Amino acid sequence: MKKVVLAGNPNVGKSVVFTRLSGIYTVSSNYPGTTVEIARSLVNRSGTSFELIDAPGIYALEADAEAEKIASKIIDQADVVVNVVDAGNLERNLYLTFELLEKKKPLVMALNMWDEVQSRGIRIDIEKLSQLLGIPVIPVVATTGEGMKKLVQSLDDARVAAIVPGSHQERWREIGQVIEAVQTFSYYKPSWLDRIKEATLLPVSGFFIGLGVLYGVFWLVRFIGEGLITSILDPFFHTVYFPLLLRLDKLLSFSPFLKTVLIGLPVNGTIDFEQSLGLLSTGVYVELGVVLPYIVAFYLILGLLEDTGYLPRLAVLLDGFLHRVGLHGYAIVPTLLGLGCNVPGILATRVLESENERFIVSVLISVGIPCASQQALIFGVLGKYGTWPVTLVYLVLLLAWIILGVILKYTVKGYRPALILEIPPYRLPYWKTVLPKLWLRVKGFLKEALPVVSLGILAINLLFMTNLFPLIANAIGPVLKTLLGLPKEVSLVLALGFLRKDIAMGLLTPLQLTVKQLVISSVMLAMFFPCVATFMVILKELGIKRLIQATGIMIVAATFTGIVLNLVL
Amino acid sequence: MIKKRCVFHPLLNSTFSLIDMLPGQTGVVVDIDNVHGLAKKLCVMGIIPGKKITKISQILAGGPIVIRMDSHDLALGRGVARRIKVRVDR
Numbered sequence: 001m002k003k004v005v006l007a008g009n010p011n012v013g014k015s016v017v018f019t020r021l022s023g024i025y026t027v028s029s030n031y032p033g034t035t036v037e038i039a040r041s042l043v044n045r046s047g048t049s050f051e052l053i054d055a056p057g058i059y060a061l062e063a064d065a066e067a068e069k070i071a072s073k074i075i076d077q078a079d080v081v082v083n084v085v086d087a088g089n090l091e092r093n094l095y096l097t098f099e100l101l102e103k104k105k106p107l108v109m110a111l112n113m114w115d116e117v118q119s120r121g122i123r124i125d126i127e128k129l130s131q132l133l134g135i136p137v138i139p140v141v142a143t144t145g146e147g148m149k150k151l152v153q154s155l156d157d158a159r160v161a162a163i164v165p166g167s168h169q170e171r172w173r174e175i176g177q178v179i180e181a182v183q184t185f186s187y188y189k190p191s192w193l194d195r196i197k198e199a200t201l202l203p204v205s206g207f208f209i210g211l212g213v214l215y216g217v218f219w220l221v222r223f224i225g226e227g228l229i230t231s232i233l234d235p236f237f238h239t240v241y242f243p244l245l246l247r248l249d250k251l252l253s254f255s256p257f258l259k260t261v262l263i264g265l266p267v268n269g270t271i272d273f274e275q276s277l278g279l280l281s282t283g284v285y286v287e288l289g290v291v292l293p294y295i296v297a298f299y300l301i302l303g304l305l306e307d308t309g310y311l312p313r314l315a316v317l318l319d320g321f322l323h324r325v326g327l328h329g330y331a332i333v334p335t336l337l338g339l340g341c342n343v344p345g346i347l348a349t350r351v352l353e354s355e356n357e358r359f360i361v362s363v364l365i366s367v368g369i370p371c372a373s374q375q376a377l378i379f380g381v382l383g384k385y386g387t388w389p390v391t392l393v394y395l396v397l398l399l400a401w402i403i404l405g406v407i408l409k410y411t412v413k414g415y416r417p418a419l420i421l422e423i424p425p426y427r428l429p430y431w432k433t434v435l436p437k438l439w440l441r442v443k444g445f446l447k448e449a450l451p452v453v454s455l456g457i458l459a460i461n462l463l464f465m466t467n468l469f470p471l472i473a474n475a476i477g478p479v480l481k482t483l484l485g486l487p488k489e490v491s492l493v494l495a496l497g498f499l500r501k502d503i504a505m506g507l508l509t510p511l512q513l514t515v516k517q518l519v520i521s522s523v524m525l526a527m528f529f530p531c532v533a534t535f536m537v538i539l540k541e542l543g544i545k546r547l548i549q550a551t552g553i554m555i556v557a558a559t560f561t562g563i564v565l566n567l568v569l
Numbered sequence: 570m571i572k573k574r575c576v577f578h579p580l581l582n583s584t585f586s587l588i589d590m591l592p593g594q595t596g597v598v599v600d601i602d603n604v605h606g607l608a609k610k611l612c613v614m615g616i617i618p619g620k621k622i623t624k625i626s627q628i629l630a631g632g633p634i635v636i637r638m639d640s641h642d643l644a645l646g647r648g649v650a651r652r653i654k655v656r657v658d659r
Contacts, residue, residue, distance in 0.1 A: 060613035089641050092615040120640070168612050201642070203629045316644040320632025329633075419633055419646030420610060 002050040004043075004155060005075055007100060008084035009093055010057030011309075011424035013112045016142035016433050017084050018054040021045070021152070038074070039440075045152050053078070059092075061099045080158045081105045082151070087117040087124060087139070088425070090183060094175045097133065098163070106158035107135045110151050114139040116425075121186040129182045134161030143430045197426050200313050210317045213310065214336070217301050221340055224297035225372070233289045237273060245271055245281060261461060283457045287450055291533070292442075294340040294372055299441045300434070302333065307429035312421055319419060325402060326409025328352065328419065331361050338365035340372050342534040344445060346541060355542075360408045362538055363550045366530040367557055368401025370394075374526050381508055381522060385515050393522050400527060400561055404553070456532035484524070484562045486517055497525045516569045520562055527558035583657055587624065587634055587650040594657050595623040602652035611653070614643065622655065 008014045022041035039054040055074045056067040075081055083100050085093040090111075100107055109130075117124065130137040136154045140147030166174070199205040245263060249271065252259040263271060264278025271278075273285040305311045315329030322331050330351055338345025345365045349358040370378065382389040473495050477488030489511055508521055529551070530538070539547045584599060598620045601608045615638065616622070625635040625642065633644040645653070 089639065091639055092641070095613055095615065168609070169617070172612075172615075172617055198625070201628075201635050202626050203632075206626070207629060312644070316633050316635065317628055318632075319644075319646070320628055320630035323631060418605070418607065418610075418649045419644065420614060420649055421633070421644040422614070423635070423642035423644055425641070 001042075002048075002079045003053060003077060004050045004080045004082060005053045005055050005078035006082050006084055007055045007071060007075055007096070008057060009059055009086065009089075009096060009422075011422060012057070012084050012086040012089075012093065013142045014057055014084045015039070015054060015437075016430070017082075017110060017112065017140070017148075017151075018052065019433055019436055020142050020145055020148050021052055038070070045149075048152065048155070050080075050155070058096065060096060061103070075100070075103060075105065078105055080155050081107050082155070083107060083109045085109055085111050087111045087113050088120060088122060090124065091175060091179050094178060095171065098171050098175065101133065101135070101161045101163045104160050106160055108151070108154050108158045109133070109135055109137045110142075110147075111137055111139045112142050114147070115141045115144075116427075123184045123186070125182040129178070132178050132181060134163075135159050143433070200310070201316065201423070206313070206317050210314055213305075213314065217305070217336065218339065220301055221294065221297045222372070224300065225294040225340065228293035228296065229289070233293060237285060237289050241284075242271070242273075248280070260465065261458065264461065277457065277461050279454055279458055279461070283454050286457075286533075287454075290373065291341050291343060292446075295344050295445055296438070296442055298337055298340050298344065299438050299445075302337075303434050303437050303441075304429050307427065307434060309424045309426045312423050316421060316423065324409075325364070325405025326360055326412075327357060327364075327405070329421075331357065334361050335365060335369060338369040338371065339375075342366055342369065342371045342530060343537050345369065345371075346534060346537045347445065349541070356412050359542055359546055359550070360405070360412055362542060362546075363408065363553055364401055364405055366534055366538070366550065367404055367527050367554055368397050370397060370526045371531075378522050378526070381518055382515075385518075389515055389519050392519055393526070396523050396561065396565065397526060400557060404557055408553075456536040459532075483559070483566065484520055485566045486521060486524075487511065487513070490517075490521055493521070494524060494528055497529060497531070519569065520565050523565060524558055524562050527561060528554060530554070584654055585657075587636070587645065587653045587655055588627075588647060590624045590655055590657065592624050592626050595621065596655035596657040597621050598653060599656045600654040602654075604652065607649065607652060611649075615639070616643075616653070 006014050006018055018039060018041070021043055022039075038056070041052045043050055043052045053074055055071040058068045058071045061068060061072045061075070081100055081103070083097050085097065097109065111124070111126065111129075126137050126139060136157045136159070138147055138151045138154050140151055142148070200209050249259065249263050252262065260278070262278050262280045264276030264281050266272075267276055271281050273281055273289070276282055302311075305314070311333070314332060317329070318332050319329030322329055333351055334345045334348040336345075337348045342365055346362045349361045349365075352358050352361060378390060378393050382393065470492065473492040474488075476494075477491045480486045480491050480494075481488055490508070490513075493508055493511075508518065513521065529535070535547070535551075538550055542550075590596060598616060598618050600618060601611060601616070603609075611617070620638060623637045625637050627634050628644075631647060633646050634650040635642055635644050637643075
């Protein structure tokens with residue numbers, strides 16, 4: 001079957017063109033051995049069928065980053081290449097076009113965002129452009145679907161242009177000549193909207209707008225996530241799923257072992273979704289009933305932020321601050337996600353360029369960023385003592401995050417790429433691209449996280465059956481007493497925290513601890529171990545060596561913080 | 570008006586790095602220090618000697634420099650911005 005590859009710069013609406021052209025069978029998968037995602041689809045349109053492949057967005061073919069290498073390989077296998085170009089930024093886009101021409105593959109240019117160009121007072125002579133480049137040029141508006149049919153028809157007219165390979169300078173000179181011949185500007189007066197847009201990138205106003213947006217994101221994610229839980233998921237689990245489990249419970253009475261593994265131990269004579277620890281009870285509930293709603297909410301908001309073009313601006317605004325802890329501006333995305341649930345936070349470290357940075361951010365998230373359930377328990381246990389104990393826990397976590405970040409910055413050596421980031425113009429998000437993207441991401445999360453988390457819950461469950469946990473608890477009990485001033489019962493709670501932090505916190509309440517002990521326990525629970533789900537995701541994403549390092553750092557950091565708190569409070 | 574940093578002020582010195590350029594000023598790229606293949610990376614983005622760019626903003630806390638060229642915005646880390654030399658036209 002004919003292979004058609006979409007190639008173009010980042011932020012030119014390539015994925016929108018892909019969504020517009022693609023058929024029902026779209027698969028998105030990592031390119032073998034990499035974290036670069038490639039979408040493929042079988043397309044059957046107006047009598048022609050072909051395989052459509054979305055190459056990663058790139059500025060040039062010859063650069064040495066992973067995305068460029070992969071894009072180059074995919075283009076080499078193509079029968080026809082569609083060069084998606086942002087018509088509003090023709091000059092810069094043409095650099096890649098010239099490189100594609102040199103590849104000697106049949107080429108078609110899709111001149112995207114044609115509507116935007118006209119409203120900005122830019123005129124492009126399409127016929128002349130097509131003639132100068134020697135390939136068909138089709139103006140399209142991917143968001144509305146305008147020109148898509150013509151683009152598919154033009155695939156048969158794709159041509160190999162005659163072009164002489166040249167150096168960078170020669171190429172830019174040729175591009176300059178093409179631009180001179182085809183593009184004219186008419187005067188365009190900036191509107192008040194343009195001034196607001198610009199304010200989001202100015203040092204002071206941009207900073208405050210950024211804070212406002214961050215707060216809004218945080219609030220919206222909780223609002224949507226909690227809304228999904230109370231209106232859809234909780235009713236479903238309690239009225240539909242619970243009776244099903246009870247029936248299964250009866251059916252399994254022939255094998256106590258199987259029953260414990262699948263449904264878990266009864267709590268107060270019945271199945272408890274949070275404490276039974278069975279694969280089908282706690283396993284399913286925690287992942288689908290607690291974590292999933294926040295993931296859906298976050299990916300929706302993140303998708304909207306990406307599509308409006310605000311995300312790169314936020315990354316730019318925070319870059320300076322995050323540099324102090326050895327990170328780039330984009331590290332704000334996984335960190336924010338981590339505030340909902342650490343699992344998607346660590347999965348989202350894939351947006352970062354270097355493996356070192358992914359490691360640092362993952363460690364920082366699991367140590368200093370309390371997930372929604374950790375925050376719930378901090379409020380639940382300390383809320384009744386007023387504002388300051390809760391505030392204190394948050395401040396300690398923030399401080400630990402900063403200090404650990406600075407330490408890691410100087411100890412984890414590695415390549416830190418220079419920041420060169422394109423800031424796309426603001427655009428209205430388009431639901432036909434927002435929703436499929438949300439679906440792809442949620443599907444990806446389910447596919448990747450469900451199996452590992454289930455495996456982790458199974459392992460913990462088996463450990464409980466062998467009484468290993470009380471043994472561990474007894475062993476570290478004396479250490480807790482002398483160093484942290486906590487009773488030895490807390491060690492069991494800390495061990496339990498490995499599974500679910502919120503359950504563990506609930507167990508603190510009957511222990512009659514002082515406020516100081518509660519603050520120390522809360523901080524320890526938040527910093528000490530990640531929950532089993534986070535643990536498994538770090539293992540899967542960064543490997544066993546990094547997991548051991550991360551765990552070591554967490555234990556040391558948590559213990560150290562606990563000791564300091566015990567001394568100063 | 571004459572302060573310490575006026576050593577780099579465009580009134581006295583017309584060629585300086587992107588960092589010392591003032592927000593709102595427009596200039597022409599004259600030279601790029603080519604370390605770690607930087608010139609090539611910038612070249613594919615269209616930043617080459619002779620290109621006209623406007624500095625839009627300098628983000629707080631040692632953040633990036635935002636420039637505009639051909640009506641599009643780019644953010645450059647300080648390490649990158651320091652290596653781009655610009656001649657300001659008055």
